[in-house]
Amino acid sequence: MVSVINTVDTSHEDMIHDAQMDYYGTRLATCSSDRSVKIFDVRNGGQILIADLRGHEGPVWQVAWAHPMYGNILASCSYDRKVIIWREENGTWEKSHEHAGHDSSVNSVCWAPHDYGLILACGSSDGAISLLTYTGEGQWEVKKINNAHTIGCNAVSWAPAVVPGSLIDHPSGQKPNYIKRFASGGCDNLIKLEEEDGQWKEEQKLEAHSDWVRDVAWAPSIGLPTSTIASCSQDGRVFIWTCDDASSNTWSPKLLHKFNDVVWHVSWSITANILAVSGGDNKVTLWKESVDGQWVCISDVNKGQGSVSASVTEGQQNEQ
Amino acid sequence: MEELDGEPTVTLIPGVNSKKNQMYFDWGPGEMLVCETSFNKKEKSEMVPSCPFIYIIRKDVDVYSQILRKLFNESHGIFLGLQRIDEELTGKSRKSQLVRVSKNYRSVIRACMEEMHQVAIAAKDPANGRQFSSQVSILSAMELIWNLCEILFIEVAPAGPLLLHLLDWVRLHVCEVDSLSADVLGSENPSKHDSFWNLVTILVLQGRLDEARQMLSKEADASPASAGICRIMGDLMRTMPILSPGNTQTLTELELKWQHWHEECERYLQDSTFATSPHLESLLKIMLGDEAALLEQKELLSNWYHFLVTRLLYSNPTVKPIDLHYYAQSSLDLFLGGESSPEPLDNILLAAFEFDIHQVIKECSIALSNWWFVAHLTDLLDHCKLLQSHNLYFGSNMREFLLLEYASGLFAHPSLWQLGVDYFDYCPELGRVSLELHIERIPLNTEQKALKVLRICEQRQMTEQVRSICKILAMKAVRNNRLGSALSWSIRAKDAAFATLVSDRFLRDYCERGCFSDLDLIDNLGPAMMLSDRLTFLGKYREFHRMYGEKRFADAASLLLSLMTSRIAPRSFWMTLLTDALPLLEQKQDDDIETTKVEMLRLSLARNLARAIIREGSLEGS
Numbered sequence: 001m002v003s004v005i006n007t008v009d010t011s012h013e014d015m016i017h018d019a020q021m022d023y024y025g026t027r028l029a030t031c032s033s034d035r036s037v038k039i040f041d042v043r044n045g046g047q048i049l050i051a052d053l054r055g056h057e058g059p060v061w062q063v064a065w066a067h068p069m070y071g072n073i074l075a076s077c078s079y080d081r082k083v084i085i086w087r088e089e090n091g092t093w094e095k096s097h098e099h100a101g102h103d104s105s106v107n108s109v110c111w112a113p114h115d116y117g118l119i120l121a122c123g124s125s126d127g128a129i130s131l132l133t134y135t136g137e138g139q140w141e142v143k144k145i146n147n148a149h150t151i152g153c154n155a156v157s158w159a160p161a162v163v164p165g166s167l168i169d170h171p172s173g174q175k176p177n178y179i180k181r182f183a184s185g186g187c188d189n190l191i192k193l194e195e196e197d198g199q200w201k202e203e204q205k206l207e208a209h210s211d212w213v214r215d216v217a218w219a220p221s222i223g224l225p226t227s228t229i230a231s232c233s234q235d236g237r238v239f240i241w242t243c244d245d246a247s248s249n250t251w252s253p254k255l256l257h258k259f260n261d262v263v264w265h266v267s268w269s270i271t272a273n274i275l276a277v278s279g280g281d282n283k284v285t286l287w288k289e290s291v292d293g294q295w296v297c298i299s300d301v302n303k304g305q306g307s308v309s310a311s312v313t314e315g316q317q318n319e320q
Numbered sequence: 321m322e323e324l325d326g327e328p329t330v331t332l333i334p335g336v337n338s339k340k341n342q343m344y345f346d347w348g349p350g351e352m353l354v355c356e357t358s359f360n361k362k363e364k365s366e367m368v369p370s371c372p373f374i375y376i377i378r379k380d381v382d383v384y385s386q387i388l389r390k391l392f393n394e395s396h397g398i399f400l401g402l403q404r405i406d407e408e409l410t411g412k413s414r415k416s417q418l419v420r421v422s423k424n425y426r427s428v429i430r431a432c433m434e435e436m437h438q439v440a441i442a443a444k445d446p447a448n449g450r451q452f453s454s455q456v457s458i459l460s461a462m463e464l465i466w467n468l469c470e471i472l473f474i475e476v477a478p479a480g481p482l483l484l485h486l487l488d489w490v491r492l493h494v495c496e497v498d499s500l501s502a503d504v505l506g507s508e509n510p511s512k513h514d515s516f517w518n519l520v521t522i523l524v525l526q527g528r529l530d531e532a533r534q535m536l537s538k539e540a541d542a543s544p545a546s547a548g549i550c551r552i553m554g555d556l557m558r559t560m561p562i563l564s565p566g567n568t569q570t571l572t573e574l575e576l577k578w579q580h581w582h583e584e585c586e587r588y589l590q591d592s593t594f595a596t597s598p599h600l601e602s603l604l605k606i607m608l609g610d611e612a613a614l615l616e617q618k619e620l621l622s623n624w625y626h627f628l629v630t631r632l633l634y635s636n637p638t639v640k641p642i643d644l645h646y647y648a649q650s651s652l653d654l655f656l657g658g659e660s661s662p663e664p665l666d667n668i669l670l671a672a673f674e675f676d677i678h679q680v681i682k683e684c685s686i687a688l689s690n691w692w693f694v695a696h697l698t699d700l701l702d703h704c705k706l707l708q709s710h711n712l713y714f715g716s717n718m719r720e721f722l723l724l725e726y727a728s729g730l731f732a733h734p735s736l737w738q739l740g741v742d743y744f745d746y747c748p749e750l751g752r753v754s755l756e757l758h759i760e761r762i763p764l765n766t767e768q769k770a771l772k773v774l775r776i777c778e779q780r781q782m783t784e785q786v787r788s789i790c791k792i793l794a795m796k797a798v799r800n801n802r803l804g805s806a807l808s809w810s811i812r813a814k815d816a817a818f819a820t821l822v823s824d825r826f827l828r829d830y831c832e833r834g835c836f837s838d839l840d841l842i843d844n845l846g847p848a849m850m851l852s853d854r855l856t857f858l859g860k861y862r863e864f865h866r867m868y869g870e871k872r873f874a875d876a877a878s879l880l881l882s883l884m885t886s887r888i889a890p891r892s893f894w895m896t897l898l899t900d901a902l903p904l905l906e907q908k909q910d911d912d913i914e915t916t917k918v919e920m921l922r923l924s925l926a927r928n929l930a931r932a933i934i935r936e937g938s939l940e941g942s
Binding site: 003004005006007008009010011012013015016017018019020021023024025026028030042067068069070071088089090114214220221222223262264265267268269270271276278279282283284 | 342343344345346347348349350351352353354355356357358359371372373374375376377378379724728750752753754757758760761762763788791792794795796799
């Protein structure tokens with residue numbers, strides 16, 4: 001049973017492009033073509049505007065919350081080629097840092113797993129991906145991967161942190177040796193996996209789409225050695241890529257579905273068991289993997305008039 | 321894509337019905353966000369009216385129901401008790417324990433039903449009242465299904481006792497009899513009451529022949545003309561062979577006796593003994609298991625499973641469990657008579673009669689709005705060793721799958737999440753990792769809640785989560801200028817970097833205000849002081865102050881000396897240390913040794929100072 005528990009009137013004056021709940025589901029950040037980023041307190045079904053952040057000079061495409069252990073930090077990226085990092089200090093939200101290192105629209109921002117530190121990946125229409133690492137005292141170090149995708153990069157998504165080798169508790173202050181990885185999708189129809197081994201380098205190219213890749217989403221880790229990535233594209237297809245073993249590095253795609261229209265957005269639920277796919281056909285479909293590894297559509301979420309009390313068929317376990 | 325049994329349902333989100341705009345979706349930690357958007361990223365959006373609303377959607381809203389909370393809480397206790405049942409127990413004693421657990425679950429459902437029923441009656445708003453009433457029906461259906469599963473799968477009643485259990489089952493769930501009985505018996509002339517014969521008939525339908533006989537004796541008293549046939553009918557009712565608990569007859573003996581009795585009834589029918597009383601004649605036909613006669617009583621029977629049980633009682637009382645499904649299917653068909661189609665509840669019961677446990681669970685999953693029922697029932701059936709482990713993706717079995725879904729739903733609630741923890745504990749494959757993912761998302765609004773969460777993590781050696789939570793709390797404390805709290809959280813997180821940061825803040829505060837805050841904490845750091853150099857310095861520096869305050873100047877001096885010559889003093893603090901040294905230098909010391917120390921101090925100071933000046937070029941070097 002699915003119910004609308006809250007309707008937040010953002011009062012954005014133009015199209016909303018992204019809405020993200022914070023880590024705990026208590027705050028909502030939204031961004032819009034009206035160039036603003038807004039933050040609401042949405043506890044207990046209410047809505048209180050906490051901040052109306054101005055600073056971008058063009059439509060803002062995405063917002064992303066950093067892990068709460070770093071404080072209340074939000075990143076936003078925009079058509080104006082800038083990435084802004086906002087921070088809450090003493091109860092007020094302010095611009096903490098501005099990154100203007102791209103030559104055209106920045107389309108996607110994604111924070112790395114908190115285990116790596118405070119690191120932000122930004123993908124831009126100029127084809128480059130920049131990585132901002134917080135080094136302390138208001139300073140951010142920038143690394144740039146130029147020409148990650150020809151024509152442009154549309155999406156970035158980090159792999160969950162997995163400690164390689166043994167899992168012995170490290171003594172304080174000593175960071176275990178993580179291999180940082182993320183996936184990016186671009187206008188070259190490719191998904192690229194980038195890995196940091198001292199330097200950032202392209203580790204893999206995943207080819208299966210026949211048109212621009214619009215979104216990639218790396219599934220959260222559920223403790224299995226498998227890694228899973230979902231990708232969607234202008235070609236109407238959504239693929240699920242899996243890699244069974246951390247060391248083997250062979251990724252195999254499985255076609256989730258071919259839709260009749262562009263698929264714009266894919267996202268995983270926090271325990272990675274449901275994939276939501278937003279398509280150009282005014283619908284959001286929810287997918288779950290069934291017993292025999294096939295992906296099954298479990299629900300259609302459709303915008304339109306009518307009541308919300310339609311029951312959702314969840315959890316089909318086909319035991320055959 | 322795999323074939324589903326049906327098309328996935330479409331959920332409509334109320335909003336502007338626009339064919340032009342697309343829908344954006346994302347996951348929150350416990351909910352879903354939906355809003356209108358346009359994915360085509362252009363600088364200027366087309367002149368399409370945009371919608372400023374964002375819809376927050378949740379499933380598992382049942383979690384917020386006040387009354388159902390009792391269900392969740394109490395069943396949690398039963399669940400835990402079940403998990404801890406001695407695995408060594410086998411055979412009869414195990415079975416009786418499992419049956420007891422099943423009955424406990426059912427009584428919890430009934431208690432909840434009763435409470436909700438009261439609320440429904442008392443509801444001022446009719447819409448609310450209706451909602452509660454429908455919840456009561458759902459709970460009632462759940463108990464009906466569970467009860468049947470208990471009889472067939474857990475009790476595993478064999479032929480003979482099976483029918484008795486089914487009779488009890490029907491009597492429990494078709495309860496109009498009691499109100500009817502009260503009406504009729506309460507009247508002046510019961511046998512002349514309009515519903516008298518309805519009452520007698522339904523008593524017969526439910527196999528309550530003793531009570532039916534009593535009714536008939538009233539009729540016999542009231543109309544002497546029919547006394548004779550009433551007596552005959554009463555005798556027939558009295559002599560119907562039935563297996564009673566504790567009866568030592570074998571099934572074969574019972575069957576034989578029943579056959580004879582059935583033939584006797586048949587003879588009375590042939591002889592038209594009851595021709596003068598249509599009521600009695602119809603009762604006779606019922607007792608002969610005549611389908612047409614039974615179907616005439618559809619209204620009194622009220623549902624097909626009552627029809628099924630009555631049919632069995634009067635045509636095949638020693639029915640074997642494996643033959644049930646033939647009767648069940650035909651009963652359903654006959655009762656519905658092609659006029660209506662089976663409802664979900666009917667299909668579930670049918671699946672149970674067919675002993676198709678997986679189908680029962682599957683249909684219940686679809687029909688019900690939350691996972692409570694299927695999770696607990698499946699878990700119990702698994703303990704009865706009835707579920708073959710089908711390996712789902714993720715490598716877990718169905719029991720675990722359902723428990724995970726149920727527990728995840730609990731985490732959406734600000735206090736029920738604690739129940740969820742225990743459920744995750746009993747999911748061997750993915751319970752731990754699911755707990756790890758969920759527990760980090762619990763908002764830590766109060767210190768009490770934070771401590772509770774930490775305790776849970778520490779008990780399970782979830783060190784990463786402990787560290788992460790402590791870091792979050794330390795950061796929050798720093799931002800709210802509660803340095804003492806921040807320090808203790810960073811110590812608990814074993815986070816050297818953060819401890820250094822907080823210690824720096826303490827030292828800076830000291831420089832600005834000339835005194836320390838949170839002295840208790842710093843004085844009692846103990847071995848935690850070793851976490852970071854800066855922290856050690858902070859502790860030792862405070863110790864120096866204490867010694868000075870206690871006028872233990874000699875000790876203070878040597879401590880200060882060691883602080884200055886060690887490497888742990890931050891450069892920004894050298895000025896302060898030197899300033900602290902001044903009063904010591906001016907102290908008049910009596911002891912020679914002390915004087916020497918002070919001399920050394922003076923010398924070292926001078927040397928250090930000189931070195932500092934030369935190296936840094938200025939005393940303000942950080």
